[in-house]
Amino acid sequence: MSKYGVAIRGIGVSIPEHIVWNDDLTGLVETSDEWITSRTGFKARRVVSGDQLVTDLAIESAKNALAYAGMQGEDIDLIIVASSTPDYIYPAACGVVQQGIGALKAFGFDMMMGCSGLIYALSTAVQFIENGTAKNALVIGADTHSRYTDWYDRNTCVLFGDGAGAFIISRHEKAGETDVLAVDFMLDGARGQEIKLPVNRDNCPLTTPRQNIEKSAIYMNGREVFKFAVGEVPRLMAETVKKAGLTPQEIDYYVLHQANARIMTAMAERMDIREEQMIVNLEHYGNTSAASIPLALYDALMSGQIKTGNTLVLCGFGAGLAVSTAVMKWNCVDHRTDAAPATLQTKSLEVV
Numbered sequence: 576m577s578k579y580g581v582a583i584r585g586i587g588v589s590i591p592e593h594i595v596w597n598d599d600l601t602g603l604v605e606t607s608d609e610w611i612t613s614r615t616g617f618k619a620r621r622v623v624s625g626d627q628l629v630t631d632l633a634i635e636s637a638k639n640a641l642a643y644a645g646m647q648g649e650d651i652d653l654i655i656v657a658s659s660t661p662d663y664i665y666p667a668a669c670g671v672v673q674q675g676i677g678a679l680k681a682f683g684f685d686m687m688m689g690c691s692g693l694i695y696a697l698s699t700a701v702q703f704i705e706n707g708t709a710k711n712a713l714v715i716g717a718d719t720h721s722r723y724t725d726w727y728d729r730n731t732c733v734l735f736g737d738g739a740g741a742f743i744i745s746r747h748e749k750a751g752e753t754d755v756l757a758v759d760f761m762l763d764g765a766r767g768q769e770i771k772l773p774v775n776r777d778n779c780p781l782t783t784p785r786q787n788i789e790k791s792a793i794y795m796n797g798r799e800v801f802k803f804a805v806g807e808v809p810r811l812m813a814e815t816v817k818k819a820g821l822t823p824q825e826i827d828y829y830v831l832h833q834a835n836a837r838i839m840t841a842m843a844e845r846m847d848i849r850e851e852q853m854i855v856n857l858e859h860y861g862n863t864s865a866a867s868i869p870l871a872l873y874d875a876l877m878s879g880q881i882k883t884g885n886t887l888v889l890c891g892f893g894a895g896l897a898v899s900t901a902v903m904k905w906n907c908v909d910h911r912t913d914a915a916p917a918t919l920q921t922k923s924l925e926v927v
């Protein structure tokens with residue numbers, strides 16, 4: 576049995592300014608706004624430019640989550656960054672975030688689990704809180720796939736966008752209570768090659784060079800990943816809801832990784848979920864990998880769709896191939912005192 580319960584304390588997001596519309600991509604590859612919209616639901620995506628790093632987005636999302644929670648960087652004692660598109664293999668991004676927010680006493684680590692990374696990281700942080708090792712954890716999902724995309728491969732270049740999202744979770748003040756009701760995972764390494772991003776570094780002069788160096792850009796077998804997602808994700812979500820001691824009728828909203836609008840429609844049909852229960856904001860951001868769940872949740876909170884007291888299923892899926900789920904009560908209080916910030920969607924339209 577867990578020593579402590581977990582409270583969700585804050586959420587924050589960050590997206591780059593630069594927008595790439597579907598039509599912008601027609602100059603690079605043979606594609607169309609109609610194809611991209613009908614096959615994926617994406618209309619635009621944000622991409623970093625200049626010297627902007629994935630850790631810059633991560634730090635901004637962390638600062639926003641701290642403001643939401645009414646906390647300071649120094650309150651944080653654990654940082655987990657989920658990212659599969661690091662600027663450096665090491666030092667880990669968690670150390671850069673530690674310095675960026677002044678969480679100088681925090682320990683941390685990074686996690687590379689593709690699009691399921693954020694929920695893997697969140698669930699791991701939950702264990703650290705439950706067993707008493709940490710009191711206030713910062714969990715970030717941040718990815719800049721634009722830096723790893725072959726912009727002349729139409730199979731992948733239309734899919735991804737950059738962004739970051741962060742949660743702060745803490746030891747629950749009330750003994751015996753928790754906001755995170757259940758977590759669960761699955762991993763199928765046998766299908767791992769269906770999405771891959773090879774690291775192409777062969778600098779060792781001491782041995783025979785490798786003969787089969789793979790291109791260092793995202794490869795995805797979209798059809799196989801689609802089948803995997805529609806098959807495995809509903810199964811794991813249903814099991815996690817059961818594990819939480821709930822029935823599907825007690826779930827208010829599903830906040831899933833924003834990989835493809837058709838995947839979400841197929842899942843909703845399979846699970847008998849009403850359209851309005853499925854949170855969808857992918858139109859504006861593309862697939863932002865580890866960042867997509869907090870980005871979708873944040874937009875739904877700011878628009879008033881998700882409210883305090885709602886019960887949520889969060890689910891990430893993708894590279895691995897892997898799935899991770901969490902069932903939680905949204906009891907988080909927004910401590911920001913400034914006028915209610917615009918939803919990200921509104922902001923994105925203003926920039927155009």
Ligand code: ACO
Nearest residue numbers: 606610614689690729730733797798800801834835893894
């Ligand atoms: N524009 C025009 N045509 C295209 C494009 C494009 N951008 N991309 C592919 N096509 C063509 C293909 O070449 C193919 O042509 P062909 O029939 O002549 O061979 C045709 O369109 C159909 O291609 P499919 O790959 O079968 O298209 P599909 O309907 O499956 O859609 C997609 C592709 C959007 C990638 C879809 O399969 C998908 O969303 N898959 C799941 C993605 C996902 O869940 N990812 C998880 C996370 S990623 C991570 O973890 C990092």
